[in-house]
Amino acid sequence: xxxxxxxxxxxxxxxxxxxxxxxxxxxxxxxxxxxxxxxxxxxxxxxxxxxxxxxxxxxxxxxxxxxxxxxxxxxxxxxxxxxxxxxxxxxxxxxxxxxxxxxxxxxxxxxxxxxxxxxxxxxxxxxxxxxxxxxxxxxxxxxxxxxxxxxxxxxxxxxxxxxxxxxxxxxxxxxxxxxxxxxxxxxxxxxxxxxxxxxxxxxxxxxxxxxxxxxxxxxxxxxxxxxxxxxxxxxxxxxxxxxxxxxxxxxxxxxxxxxxxxxxxxxxxxxxxx
Amino acid sequence: xxxxxxxxxxxxxxxxxxxxxxxxxxxxxxxxxxxxxxxxxxxxxxxxxxxxxxxxxxxxxxxxxxxxxxxxxxxxxxxxxxxxxxxxxxxxxxxxxxxxxxxxxxxxxxxxxxxxxxxxxxxxxxxxxxxxxxxxxxxxxxxxxxxxxxxxxxxxxxxxxxxxxxxxxxxxxxxxxxxxxxxxxxxxxxxxxxxxxxxxxxxxxxxxxxxxxxxxxxxxxxxxxxxxxxxxxxxxxxxxxxxxxxxxxxxxxxxxxxxxxxxxxxxxxxxxxxxxxxxxxxxxxxxxxxxxxxxxxxxxxxxxxxxxxxxxxxxxxxxxxxxxxxxxxxxxxxxxxxxxxxxxxxxxxxxxxxxxxxxxxxxxxxxxxxxxx
Amino acid sequence: xxxxxxxxxxxxxxxxxxxxxxxxxxxxxxxxxxxxxxxxxxxxxxxxxxxxxxxxxxxxxxxxxxxxxxxxxxxxxxxxxxxxxxxxxxxxxxxxxxxxxxxxxxxxxxxxxxxxxxxxxxxxxxxxxxxxxxxxxxxxxxxxxxxxxxxxxxxxxxxxxxxxxxxxxxxxxxxxxxxxxxxxxxxxxxxxxxxxxxxxxxxxxxxxxxxxxxxxxxxxxxxxxxxxxxxxxxxxxxxxxxxxxxxxxxxxxxxxxxxxxxxxxxxxxxxxxxxxxxxxxxxxxxxxxxxxxxxxxxxxxxxxxxxxxxxxxxxxxxxx
Numbered sequence: 022x023x024x025x026x027x028x029x030x031x032x033x034x035x036x037x038x039x040x041x042x043x044x045x046x047x048x049x050x051x052x053x054x055x056x057x058x059x060x061x062x063x064x065x066x067x068x069x070x071x072x073x074x075x076x077x078x079x080x081x082x083x084x085x086x087x088x089x090x091x092x093x094x095x096x097x098x099x100x101x102x103x104x105x106x107x108x109x110x111x112x113x114x115x116x117x118x119x120x121x122x123x124x125x126x127x128x129x130x131x132x133x134x135x136x137x138x139x140x141x142x143x144x145x146x147x148x149x150x151x152x153x154x155x156x157x158x159x160x161x162x163x164x165x166x167x168x169x170x171x172x173x174x175x176x177x178x179x180x181x182x183x184x185x186x187x188x189x190x191x192x193x194x195x196x197x198x199x200x201x202x203x204x205x206x207x208x209x210x211x212x213x214x215x216x217x218x219x220x221x222x223x224x225x226x227x228x229x230x231x232x233x234x235x236x237x238x239x240x241x242x243x244x245x246x247x248x249x250x251x252x253x254x255x256x257x258x259x260x261x262x263x264x265x266x267x268x269x270x271x272x273x274x275x276x277x278x279x280x281x282x283x284x285x286x287x288x289x290x291x292x293x294x295x
Numbered sequence: 296x297x298x299x300x301x302x303x304x305x306x307x308x309x310x311x312x313x314x315x316x317x318x319x320x321x322x323x324x325x326x327x328x329x330x331x332x333x334x335x336x337x338x339x340x341x342x343x344x345x346x347x348x349x350x351x352x353x354x355x356x357x358x359x360x361x362x363x364x365x366x367x368x369x370x371x372x373x374x375x376x377x378x379x380x381x382x383x384x385x386x387x388x389x390x391x392x393x394x395x396x397x398x399x400x401x402x403x404x405x406x407x408x409x410x411x412x413x414x415x416x417x418x419x420x421x422x423x424x425x426x427x428x429x430x431x432x433x434x435x436x437x438x439x440x441x442x443x444x445x446x447x448x449x450x451x452x453x454x455x456x457x458x459x460x461x462x463x464x465x466x467x468x469x470x471x472x473x474x475x476x477x478x479x480x481x482x483x484x485x486x487x488x489x490x491x492x493x494x495x496x497x498x499x500x501x502x503x504x505x506x507x508x509x510x511x512x513x514x515x516x517x518x519x520x521x522x523x524x525x526x527x528x529x530x531x532x533x534x535x536x537x538x539x540x541x542x543x544x545x546x547x548x549x550x551x552x553x554x555x556x557x558x559x560x561x562x563x564x565x566x567x568x569x570x571x572x573x574x575x576x577x578x579x580x581x582x583x584x585x586x587x588x589x590x591x592x593x594x595x596x597x598x599x600x601x602x603x604x605x606x607x608x609x610x611x612x613x614x615x616x617x618x619x620x621x622x623x624x625x626x627x628x629x630x631x632x633x634x635x636x637x638x639x640x641x642x643x644x645x646x647x648x649x650x651x652x653x654x655x656x657x658x659x660x661x662x663x664x665x666x667x668x
Numbered sequence: 669x670x671x672x673x674x675x676x677x678x679x680x681x682x683x684x685x686x687x688x689x690x691x692x693x694x695x696x697x698x699x700x701x702x703x704x705x706x707x708x709x710x711x712x713x714x715x716x717x718x719x720x721x722x723x724x725x726x727x728x729x730x731x732x733x734x735x736x737x738x739x740x741x742x743x744x745x746x747x748x749x750x751x752x753x754x755x756x757x758x759x760x761x762x763x764x765x766x767x768x769x770x771x772x773x774x775x776x777x778x779x780x781x782x783x784x785x786x787x788x789x790x791x792x793x794x795x796x797x798x799x800x801x802x803x804x805x806x807x808x809x810x811x812x813x814x815x816x817x818x819x820x821x822x823x824x825x826x827x828x829x830x831x832x833x834x835x836x837x838x839x840x841x842x843x844x845x846x847x848x849x850x851x852x853x854x855x856x857x858x859x860x861x862x863x864x865x866x867x868x869x870x871x872x873x874x875x876x877x878x879x880x881x882x883x884x885x886x887x888x889x890x891x892x893x894x895x896x897x898x899x900x901x902x903x904x905x906x907x908x909x910x911x912x913x914x915x916x917x918x919x920x921x922x923x924x925x926x927x928x929x930x931x932x933x934x935x936x937x938x939x940x941x942x943x944x945x946x947x948x949x950x951x952x953x954x955x956x957x958x959x960x961x962x963x964x965x966x967x968x969x970x971x972x973x974x975x976x977x978x979x980x981x982x983x984x985x986x987x988x
Contacts, residue, residue, distance in 0.1 A: 036796060039786070043803050043865070047810075049829055050818045062827040065835075108718055111711035119708035127712060134723040136974045140922035140943045141966055144950045144959055145726035145733065168718035186381035189348045194395035194446075195369035198707070204394075208385035227811035230924055234947065245813045249929065252817065260821045267814040278809055282802055285809060286869065293870035293911060365697060 050271070054078070054264035061261045077265040081251055084262065086239055087269075090247040097162045097232070097243055098225035104167035105221055110214075113173045114202055117180035118188070135170040135292075143234045150235065161235045162243070166225065172217045175291050179213040180206055212284070219281055220288030223274055244270055297360075298324040298450060298482045299345055304354035306340055306506075314340050315506035318354070323499065327476050327483040331493040332503035332529075338486045341503075342452050345484065346375050358450070369398075374443035375452040379459060380435045382427040382442075388414075389423040392442050413441045416478075433464050444479070453485045457492060469495055490530050494518070502526055524656035527575050533615065535650070536625040537575040568659050571651035578628040580648035583616055584641045599641040600625070607634055618642055727967065733960035740954050751961035760937060761945075765965075768941045771852060772920035775859045779916055780909065782860065783867030788897070791872045801872065804865035812862070812925045819858045820845065820930050845930050848938040855926050855939055863919065867912055874908035875901060907981065914977040918970055942966045 053061050055073040081087070115121075116128055139146075150161040183206060191201045207214065229245035236242050248266040251259075278285055299322040307313035315337045322328045330338040343349040344356060347368035356363050363371050383391050389410060396406045414420045417437040427435055436456065443451055457465045473496055476483055487493055493500050494514045502510045502517065502525075510517055510526040521527035527535040584599070602618035602625070614634055616627040620642070627642055629635070651659045734751055736744040755761050786804065790797045807815060822829045823844035831841040844854045878901060886896040902909075924943045927933060933940030933948070940948075942962060950959035 035789070036800060039800055040803050042861075043806065045829075046815075046818045046822060046861075047806070049822060050814070053821065064827060065832055066827075066829065104718075108715040112715035115708040115711035119711075121705070121708040124708070127716060130724070131716065131719060134719045136918065136970060137723050137727065137967075138918060138922040138970075140924055141963060141970065142723065142726040142730060144946060144956070144963060145729040146722060147950075148733075148956070149726065149729070164718070165722040167722075168715040170719060173715060184379060184381065186377040186379055187383065189343075189346075189368070190375070190377060190381040190442075191383070191394070192348070192368045193346065193373070193375050194442075195398035196394070200398070205383055205385070211385070223809055227809075227813075229811065229813040234951065245811055248817075249813055252929070260824075260827075263817055264821065267817050271810050271814045274809055274811070275806070278802075278806065286802075286805060289805075289808060290866065290870050290873070293866075293873075293908065293915065 047271070047275075050264045050267055053261050054268045056261050058259065058261060074261065077261045078269065081248075081262050081266040081269070084251055085247040085266075087244075087247065090239070090242055090244045093159075093241050094226060094243040094245075096159060097241075098222050100159060100163040101166045101225045102218055102221050104163060105169050105172055105217070108168040109172040109176060109217070110202075110207070112168075113176035114180055114206065116173065117177045131170050131173060135174070139165070139231055143231070147235055157236050157238055157240050159241055162232055162241060165231070166221075169217075169221060171292065172221065175217060176210060176213055179210045183209055215281075216284045216288040216291075219277065219285050223277065223285065226274065296324045297321040298326070298358065299484070300355075300357040300360075301341070301344070302355040302357065304341075304344060304356070305352045306337070306344065306349070307352050313352075313506070318506065318508070320501065320508065322482065322484055325480060325482055326499045327473075327485065327497050328499040328501060329485045329487060329493040329497035330501050330503060331487055331490060332509075334488055335505075336503040337506040338488075338503050339454055342375075342454055342484060342486045345450075346373055346452050347371055348375075372449045373452055374446045374448035374450075375454065376439045376443050376456045378455040380427075380439040380456075382435060382438055384427055387424050387426055388419060388430070388438050388441075391427070391438055392445050395442065395446050409445050413445045416444070417441045432460050433468065436460065436468060440475070444475075448481070450482045450484060451479075453483065455487055456485075457487070458489075465492075472496055491532065494530065502529060504529075520658070520660075521650070522658050524573055524575070524652050527650065527652075527658075531577060531579075533578050533626040533628070535575045535577050536581075537573050537652075538620075538622045538625070540571050540574050540651075568651055570653050571659055572654045573652040573656065575650045575652065576644055576648050578615070578626040579613075580645065581625075581627045582631070582643040583618070583627045583629050583635050584643050585635060585639075597643050597645055599643045602640055602642055604635060604637045604640050607637070609634065616640075730960045730963045730967070733956055734964045736957045736960075738956040740956060744957075747957065751957045752964075754958065755961050755965070760940075761962075763937055764940045764942060764945045767852060767937075767939060768921060771856060771859075771923065771939075771941055772917055774853070774856045775863070775920045776913060776916040778856070778860045779863045779867055780912060783864050783871055783912075784909075786864065786868045787871035787875055788901075790868065791875045793876075801865075801869055804868055806865065807862045808866040813929070815858065815862055816926045816929045819854075819861075819926075823854055846935060848935040851931055851935060851939045855923070855930070858926055859920065859923065863916060867916070870908060870912060871905060874905040878904040910977065910980060914973055917973050921966060921970060942969075 052068070052070065054077055055070045055075070056067075056077075057074055060067060060070065112131075116124065146165060147156070150156050150158075155161050187205060188201055191205055196204065227245065228243070229249060232241075232243045232246050233249070236246070239247070248263075248270050251263050251266045301318055301320040304315055304318045304320075305313060306315040318337075318341070320341070330341060332338050340349060344351050345358075347356075347363065347366065351364070358371060358373075383394065386394065392410050392413065393406055396409065401409075410423070414423055417440055419434070419437055419441055422430060422434060422438075427438065430438065436459075439456065457468055460468065469492065472483075476496075485492075485496065493502075494517075497514055500510075500512060500514055500517050501508055504525055509529075510522045512520070517526060517530055521530060521535070524537055528537060583604075600620050600622075602620040605617040605619050605624070607617075608615040609632075612630070614629045614632060616629060616635065618625050618627055618640060625642060653659050733744075735746060735748060737747045737750070738744040790800055790804075825831065825841065825843050825846050828844070830844065834841055843850055845851050882900050882904070883896055886900055891899065921941075922943055923941055924947065927939055927941055927944040928947070931939040933944050943966070946959045946962045946966070948959075949955045949962060
């Protein structure tokens, strides 16, 4: 009995410790965003605030062109999503359902592109866009991600699991290829599509690297770049402002994660579980 | 009149041996034709070629005398029921049934009327707004049927539609299908590997093996007059016992005593035609007897075969014995319900129930030679 | 034929007309066939065009540029392998490479070993474990830039929370990011913190996929928990481990944000890694050729990792 209780307590302690390690930084971010500068740099620090300084959010909001950057973020993320919709679905369907010469080669090339991170090729892509005069354009932020090898792979798996008979039944029912894709395949693949949409939207929303290296002014820069510039623009340690900005960047993702946890986890861990 | 004709059909896939070579086959208008055979015999391929889901490598498919080789599956006036039902999982039962009608742009009122009629016919009225995953196996089966019937096709194609159901439901839907066939009075083409399904429902059975027709005829014909060893062994449960005549001859000569005897020892080859290589009899056309006491019960023409009872299964209306004889194992279906003990026994046969087959395993029709006098 | 030219023309027209009427269906059929054959290519074309133009082509363009000297303003001058020769003779490059590999090695090692421990600890499906899994996973979906700032704040040498924790424990304050001895390890810590949840979740699902009867059989064979972990669990999840290693390696090699924001490669070049170096040479010093040569080195490293992965996968790893 005693041993069992001890084990339970041990488990509780370990669980709390693990949770603390992963929650604490987020809590600290939120807490700091509500402190005054003096409170923020107080040693020893307070673990709560008596008077929340919501003004920090307003300060962060004003320090950067927040709304226009938010607009840019939404345009870029939505643009990427729509483009992926157009390119990924037909490609996944073709790879899953048709036999054609060179299919395996093309598919192999596509898989290989998954191994190439943007951090490896940003320089040549930057040079390409500058040659086309498209630096500081939405195109330079959207087009490179207008297709997704990962998305094609995932959707193809889903399409392949649909039994062949279903398509044959549809053909006997006078359905055209387009109708089969639109009325039968896509509804079946809906959970996968939702997962993909969430994945690509969150990835685009979070991305700092690409908009940072592909833009030179604030015209099309997205929120993460703006939040980062809070740090540069603030003289001295104004962490409460930076944290306020970060809360605004992180909150939508955390809210989405809270409501669509299953799909988001599935989207982000899909490759590993194959 | 022939509803469907396959003329010189061949089918080969890119790799491997051809599935079908030079097949000629016709299906009569208004018949319930069952294509039956072991897996890999090409029966499903034939069905799919008729449906247009697979393209024949060569040859012609004629439906009502018209070559349909270049006509899309949807335009062939056929409906198909698939083994796994192939219901559209994201659509309700109603939408499943409606899908084909919508695609041919049937007016809404007409669609509604048809669906109402069909759902009554197959007892689906309470389930119209459910999704397939909310239905039982039997209900899904009925949706698949409804989806086929509603298109008012001139031919129904069915690809093992009962194989995903449990045994009880299977026999129930079998009778349902027979009723449906009588009601609709259209042509049914049905594929199965189960001879029971073939025997119970068909008006015409086409038995296939390795892409070739082994036998075609009515259920009674295929049971009574199997045209070869394959057919004899395929139909009936358990199937016909087939023994090699040569083996029996050989034993005879060595033992100087026959095990298959009447009043006096006789060789089996002496009662069959001279070129017979195999002899067969149905388990239900044989009796089992303990050696001594019942010897006298033998009627004049009867033969018997010595053996040892290996297993016995009491199946209610009959007992099934597996008997090991010198020439191989045979099954005996006895309607005598008091069981014979394990151990030595005799299998009793009437010579008129024996069927003979030649070296190519083809049946030898021998009316006059069949009787032993 | 020669005799009446006119007649021939008329005949041709007639047959032409006749032919057209007869073969209209055939033509339609032919067109449909061609269409059917070309359709799959049409369907993969948009996707492949994007991937080709923005992933594959840039690779070749980068290789091409690595043979040139170019400062963006003047014209490119072909210099052959000069960029690579300079690269390999530069002490700073070897330092950067060393940093990158050190960063990669420790990140991958700790992120995976700790994830295995956590996965074993959390793999039973209870409510508490599920909640913890979600908590663990959160850093993975949050913007790296936010995580960078939060940790920068936590690691602040004067007002940071971590130094406060150390002081509670009676330990001396650390420089974290400002000390060249600890800066790289601080970055590694953040990276491990961010990726551990992802690794844990994937390992848990791999462990749950191991058939239960294997453990039952092992326990009938009197195997201890340790033996069944090393003899059953570990071999069965080895494909996943292998995959995670590759993914973590590539993720480690592409690290940029923390370096850019927190340390700018310093102090004393202690945290300068390959991607940051490429960025520096390309965007600050405008040495496009040299930066491209660095890119080629990174590409080769990632390429070798990937090839090793697939080579290993094909024979070493146990399959389900």
